Amino acid sequence: MAKTEALDVTAETAAGRLAALRAELAQCGVDGFLVPRGDEHQGEYVPPSAERLAWLTGFKGSAGMACVLSGAAAIFVDGRYTLQVRQEVEERLFTPRHVTEEPLSEWLKENLRPGQRLAYDPWLHTEDQVRRLEKTLDGLGASLVALEENPLDAVWRDRPAPPKAEIQLHDLALAGRSSADKREELGGELDKAGVAAAVLTLPDSIAWLLNVRGGDVTHSPLPLSFALLYADGGVEWFVDPDKLTPQVVQQLGNAVSIEAPERLGDSLSRLGKAGHKVLADPATAARWIFERLRAAGAEVLPGADPCLLPKACKNAAELEGMRRAHRRDGAAVSRFLHWLSVEAEARAAGDSDGGPVSEMEAAKRLEAFRAETGELRDLSFDTIAGSGPNGAIVHYRVSEESDRALGQGELFLCDSGGQYPDGTTDITRTLAIGAPSEEMRRRFTLVLKGHIALARARFPKGTSGSQLDSLARYALWQEGLDYDHGTGHGVGSYLNVHEGPQRISKLPNSVALKPGMIVSNEPGYYKTGAYGIRIENLVAVTESPRGEGEEREMLAFETLTLAPIDRRLVLRDLLSAEEAAWLDSYHARVRAEIAPQLEGAARSWLEAATAPLAE
C-alpha cells in the first residue's frame, strides 16, 4: 500500500474498488479474502451479477481467482490467460501468477502470516475446494474463515441485478422422456440407497431433470436455480418466481413445488433436523450447503450429482434431435465454407474488392449463416477464428485488437457451434487459404489419421475415454509431435457444450463410455507463431452389432457432424486404405445429407469438396 498515493482511488477505478474491499475486510475483522471467478453454480458461464472477479480486477477470462490481503493482492490464472491477464489487470494492484506454476499456496506462504485469517464466501467455493484450502492454510498456521455476507458485494455499488430470463418448457418430443419419469427413476435410486434427498446445484442438471430451459447466462440455455430431489420423486425447486410462467408451473405439476431461492437453507435444515441422509456432490456443490446440512444434523453422503450420468446418456429422441441439429448446422457451416473458399481466396489474392477477409468478418458470417436457419438460439460458445499464428493459440478469442487477415498461404482454424432447441453443435475445421506448405499438409494429415482412428474405433463395453486417447495421438507421436489439450469432451443436448462425466483425455478418468453419450473427437496440432490445426466432429457412442465370429459386446462412434474436411490439406499417401475409405465414406455422407439443402454454386462447391480422394 506504500505506493498508492499516486492512484486514483475513487469508486470508478480498480484501485478504488480494491481500497473499498480492503476497508470492508478490515470491518469484518479478517486479513484477506478470496475472489473466485465461479458463482454458486460452478458453471462455465456466469451472469453479470456474479462477475465479481472482473469487477474487482478487470480480468474477463473464464477461470481465475484473486486473493486480496491488506498489503498485497494477486490474481491466479491458467496457461490460457497469462498474456490476457497482463492486458486486463493493473499489475501494480494485482500480481499475476500462473495458477499451477506459482500457486496460491506459495504466494500465501510469502504474504500471509501465521495466525492471520483468510476469508472466503462459502457459496462460491465447492466443498472439495474448501477442503484443499483448509489444508493449505493449516500448513501455514493461518485460518480459513467463511463469511456469511460477501464483503465484495457490500462495496459493489453498481452491481447488476441477477438475471431473470423467462424459463421455457423443453418439449417432451425433444427431451424424449417426461420429467416425472426421470424424477421417479432417480428418486427410486435414492430410496434404495436410504437417501432422503439429493441437493442439485448444477443448472444443467436441474434443466435436464425438469425439462426446462432458460437464458440466465450466455451460450448455455440455463435457468440459474437450486433444487432438492426427494426419494419419492418430488422436487423442491428454489427458483426466482419472476422467471416462471403459469404454463411452466402447470406443466411441472404438484410433485414440483416452487420455492424462493432463499428458502433452500430452511429445507436443508429440516432434512438435517430429521436426521436424514442427504446426497450432495463435493466436486460441484457449494461449501455452504455442506455446512448447513452438517450443522442441522444431517448425515451428508458425498457423491456425484445423480443427474450427471443419465443426462450424459442421450435417449433416442435426444439423439434424433442431435442428428437433425447437425444436418441443419452442417448446411450452415458448408455455406460458410463455400463463402470462405470464394471470398477468402479471391480477396487474399487481391482478385476482389475490399481487403482480405478478417477473422471477425469470418466469425460474423458464420454466425449469420447459422442464424439464417431460423432455429439458432445462441452460439454454443464464442467462435474461435484463428488465422495463421492466431490458430496456434488454443483458446484464442478474436477481438478488435487481435483481429487478423486470412492471408495467402496460411491456415485458418475455425471452432464454432450453435445452440438449437433439438441439439448443441461444436465443430472445428481447418482451411487452407491459397496453397498450403508440404509441412502443413503432412501435419494436417497426421491429425486426420488420429481423428479417423478414433472415429473408426470399436471398443468393448466398460472402456473409458482415457483408454482411447492415445489412438488419436499415435500418428503425431510417431513424428515427434503432440497437442496439449484433451481429445474429447462430453456435449449436452441443448445444454452445456462441455459436460461430464465422460471425456477422452490423457488424464485418468474411469467413467465408461456408454451408448448415447456424445463426445467431441478433436485432435490438433499447434505450431507456435505459425499455424494451428484441429479437426473436430461430435460423435455419439453406439452399440456396435456383433458380426459373424465376433465374441465381445462392442461399442463404436457414430459421427454426427456433417461438413467437408479440407481435402487440399490431405496427403493421400500418408493414409492407409482404410483411412482413405473412411474419409471418402464420410464425405459421401456429407454430400448425401447436406447437398440437398444447398443451391447453385454452394451445392456445386460441396459436391466437389466431398468428392473421393484422388488415388
Next chain:
Amino acid sequence: MAKTEALDVTAETAAGRLAALRAELAQCGVDGFLVPRGDEHQGEYVPPSAERLAWLTGFKGSAGMACVLSGAAAIFVDGRYTLQVRQEVEERLFTPRHVTEEPLSEWLKENLRPGQRLAYDPWLHTEDQVRRLEKTLDGLGASLVALEENPLDAVWRDRPAPPKAEIQLHDLALAGRSSADKREELGGELDKAGVAAAVLTLPDSIAWLLNVRGGDVTHSPLPLSFALLYADGGVEWFVDPDKLTPQVVQQLGNAVSIEAPERLGDSLSRLGKAGHKVLADPATAARWIFERLRAAGAEVLPGADPCLLPKACKNAAELEGMRRAHRRDGAAVSRFLHWLSVEAEARAAGDSDGGPVSEMEAAKRLEAFRAETGELRDLSFDTIAGSGPNGAIVHYRVSEESDRALGQGELFLCDSGGQYPDGTTDITRTLAIGAPSEEMRRRFTLVLKGHIALARARFPKGTSGSQLDSLARYALWQEGLDYDHGTGHGVGSYLNVHEGPQRISKLPNSVALKPGMIVSNEPGYYKTGAYGIRIENLVAVTESPRGEGEEREMLAFETLTLAPIDRRLVLRDLLSAEEAAWLDSYHARVRAEIAPQLEGAARSWLEAATAPLAE
C-alpha cells in the same frame, strides 16, 4: 461340523489339520482365522515353510486365501483357479468361492455373527489389506483381531524349516552401480524428506539395494530378509546369518550391519521412541510393522518403497546384461523352435518314431536348450506349454494329468523364460503344428498388429502404460475380439519376472514410463476350447532421438527378445506396409544376432524362418 463323523481327522488328512486349527482357535479365544497364500514379503513365490494355505487346504495356486470359522470354512481364489481349486481342495471342508464375484465380505455376512472375533496374523497381511478387512468387519459388527502367534504354525507339526540358501554377491559389472552409491542416493532422498529410515520388506528391493542374490524361493533369485535404510545411507539388514559368507559381509562393508531377523522389532521400537518419521509402504509391508512403529510412537509416513522406481529403471550395465541374456536365450529358444518344427511336425504327421510331441516333452526340451547355455540359474517361471485348447487357458501349467499331444492342425502356445546372472527373460511364441486354419492365421495377425503397434510406438515423456494399452488391442477390437489380461508387466534384472511399478494395462496406472524400464509386450487372443495365441517380447524404454522438425521429447521401445515369430501364421494382406516392414526388420535382427550362434540345420532353419514376408 455336523458331517465330520465320517471324516478321518488324523493329522495326516486335511480334515485332521482343519480340526487341529479349529481347536487351536478355540484355545486362542477367537471365532475364526484368515489363512492367506502370501508370506511376510508378499512375493509371487513363497518358500515351503510359508505354504500355509497349501498345507491346510491342499490348494497349490499362486494366490488365494482361506477363512476358517468354527462351523464353516471357505477358500477364495481368482478366475485362474476356479477349476484347480475344486481338484485340489475337499469341498466338504472348504467351500470354493470366486474372490471378486463371491467375496469374503459376502461369505462373512452369512457366516460370521455380530460380536464375533475374526483373527489374522499381522505378518501375513499388508497394512492396506488390514484396513480393508477392518472396514468389512466393522460393517458386520464383528471385530478383527491380530494374533501374536500364528495358530496354524502352532499345529503344523511337520512344517519345513525356513530356507537358508547361500547369498551371493551380484557382480558390480552386472549391477552397474555399487550398493554404497544406491544407498547414499536413496538415503539422501529420505533425509531431504525429513525421514529417518525406510522399512524394506520386499526381497527384490533389498537384493537390488545391496547387490546380492539368493535362492530362498523358486524362480526368483531372492534371499528372504528385512532391512532398514537410514537417511545416512546405512542399512540394518535383518537376515539369517547362516545364509551369509564372510565374502558377502566384507563386501557390504561397515555401513551395512547384519542383524538377526527377530531384531527388526527392536529397531522399529527404537525409531519410534526417538519420535522419528519412518517410511513404510502400506501396499506391501506387513501390518505388524505399522503397528509396531505406531505403538512405539513413530510418525509413520505411508509411501511407496523407495527402491521400486530406481530398481525399475535399469542402468546401462543392466540393459547391456539384458541384451546379452536375450541373445543367449534367443539362441536357446531358436534351437527349440527348430527342434519343434522338425519333431512336432514329423511326429504329429506320424512320419517319425514315437507318438506326437507332448506339452511336457516340449517344456523339458526347451529347458534343456536353455541349460545347455551353461548360464541358466533357474527358469523365471514354470513354463506354460499349451497345445490346442490348453493354449486358451491363460495361466495353464502343464501337469501329468493335463499333458496333451501337439496335434496336427493345432496351435501350440509356449510362454517361458530364464534367469541368467545378467538378465531375466520372458518370451511367448505361438506355433502352427501342420497347416493352420484361416481363422487362426487371421487372429494371429490381429494379435501381431497389436504387438507391432506397441513395439513401434513413440510417446511423449510422462506417458503411462495405461495410455498405451489400447494400441495393442485396437486391431482385435475392430473385429469384436479382445483378451482378458494386461498387455505388459515390468521385468527385473536377474530378479522377479513380474515387477512394478509400471505396467501396460487397461487398469488405471499413473506411473510414467521412464528410460531403462523393461516391460513385456504380450497381446493375445484365446478361443475357449480351441486354441490360444500370444506374442510376447520384452522391450526396454529408451529415449527416442529428436528428428528434424520434431518438437517433443519422445520415448520409444527397444525390443530385447530375439526369436522368430511364426510367419506361417501371418496374413500379409492384413498388415500395412509399415507393419510388414517392422516384422521383416525384426527378423533381420534376429537372423543377424542369432544365426551366428547356431550351426547346420538349426541355422538353415532360422535363416528361412526369418526371411522377409513374401509380397
